Structure formats: structure tokens, C-alpha cells
Amino acid sequence: MYIWASQLTIMNKNHLYKGTLSTILLKLLEEHGRMYGYELSKKAKEVTQGDLDITEGALYPALHKLEAEGLLTTEIEMAGKRQRKYYKLAEKGEGEARKRIDELAEYARNLQQFLNPQPGHG
Amino acid sequence: MYIWASQLTIMNKNHLYKGTLSTILLKLLEEHGRMYGYELSKKAKEVTQGDLDITEGALYPALHKLEAEGLLTTEIEMAGKRQRKYYKLAEKGEGEARKRIDELAEYARNLQQFLNPQPGHG
DNA sequence: GTAAATGCATAAGAAAGTAATGTATATTTG
DNA sequence: CAAATATACATTACTTTCTTATGCATTTAC
Known part of the structure; x- marks a missing residue:
């Protein structure tokens, strides 16, 4: 049994972004x-056209952690x-930030390739 | 301070797949x-070229949950x-499975676009 | 003037992972 | 052939990272 109707107006796809939130913040700041x-x-x-609706309980702890990590x-x-x-990228942390963004970018490419194979090239 | 050397042989990128694991299983079964x-x-x-090394503690609970969900x-x-x-996709659950795969595929496209903007189109 | 938006933050609880442990069979390797 | 590794299932304690709820205060829209 599903209860959807009452939630339709606030639906998002936050669950998909689990684990990638802090890197998305780094990219936005970059x-x-x-x-x-x-x-x-x-x-x-x-x-994200409304797909990613970062709650405060996720946002602020994520920012605090990134700050604590330098x-x-x-x-x-x-x-x-x-x-x-x-907030802005720390000079001393730019290498690590770039590394995390690159890693996520590669992940996104791989995931897309896995899920959306190009017709005629499979 | 980082301790990397001793972990180099078993490094993976599991943290990036958080929240997408069960849908990846659905896609593999499809x-x-x-x-x-x-x-x-x-x-x-x-x-995933070794990036995704699903541990048993993640794999079996995820499969059990998908089975329980029908x-x-x-x-x-x-x-x-x-x-x-x-395991195989249940006939009665094929619509939901397809929905989840499509949703993840769209997420992958969006994330890639956000992180890898095409030169000359930004 | 009241609701909604802006702006920060924390706390309790849920979800989904990791690492470790357990049990057992099959295969590879020195 | 003995021992290590791989195959095959599963659960438990713990951690991380989110959601939901709460709190406080200022500003804007109706």
C-alpha cells in the first residue's frame, strides 16, 4: 500500500544523491x-530542476565537515x-577538492554509460 | 594525516554508489x-572496472529488501x-523496476551534465 | 498583521552502507 | 596432500549520512 497523493508536491530525488552531496557543494563553490x-x-x-532539495539537517553538517577537513x-x-x-574553497584544499570532483565526474560518466548504452555501440 | 599506502590494493569508490546500489542490481538483472x-x-x-566492490553486508540485505518489496x-x-x-525481476514488479532504473539514468545524465559541461555549449 | 521566505543551527531517528564473524564446499597452488 | 584462496549463503555491531523536527531571528509578500 502506497501513500503518494499527499506527498506529490514535495517529491524530490534526494535518495539518489546519497554520498555525493558534499562533492556537489564543492563543485558549486568552484x-x-x-x-x-x-x-x-x-x-x-x-x-537539478528541483530534484535535489538539500535539507538543512544535511546541508549545514556537510559544510561544517568540509570546513573541518580544511x-x-x-x-x-x-x-x-x-x-x-x-564559504569558499580553501587554497590548501584545492587539490583534494579537485580530486573529489574528478572522481565524482568519472563516476557519473561510468554510471551513465552503464545505464544508457548508446544504440549501435553495444 | 592520511594512511593510504596499506590500503591501496583494496581501494574502491563504493561511497559514491550510496543510494544507487539496489537500482544497479535491478539493472544487472534486467x-x-x-x-x-x-x-x-x-x-x-x-x-565498473573494480570501482564498485559490493560487500556481503550490503549485497544480501539489499536483495532481501528488493524481494520483500516484490x-x-x-x-x-x-x-x-x-x-x-x-534472483530475477518479478513480473509484477517490472514497472516499478523500470521506473527506478529510468530515474537513476536521468540522475546520471543530470549529474554528468553538471560536472562535465561540454566545451562550447556552456 | 500574518504567512512565507531568508538565514543560521542542532537533535533524534532512519537508512544504507562497512567490517567482522560464522558456516560450508570447491578449487588452486606449492 | 595441506593450506590458501575462491565460492556461496547469511547475520550482527557499528558508522556515516541522510530526514524530520525543532529552535531562534530577520525580511519580504500578500
């Missing part, structure tokens, strides 16, 4: 430079009375 | 028909004195 948490979650949703640095700024915590 | 657990793990390793049916056969538990 592309856009300096970004704050809320901005990252909105951008992630935008570039891959990100932070600066807090005030927008009016509201604080924003900006 | 492609190859009837397979048993151990065979599935070897085939998965083969098609997506797979099983038949036990003896190979000599050793038993093999063969």
Missing part, C-alpha cells in the same frame, strides 16, 4: 566562488541585521 | 536475466553440494 549556505541549497535545487574557509558577513556565513 | 548473489557482486565489479523472485538451486539463490 563554479560560483563565494557562496553562503542558503544560497548553495537554492542553487543546487535550480541546477577544504573550505568561511567569512561571516551581515546582510542588514541577518548574518550570512560565506 | 540485462542478464537470472543471477545469484555472488555472481551479481562479481558482475558489478567487472562493469521486485524480485528467487529460486534456490544446488551446484554440487553448494546452494545458489537465483
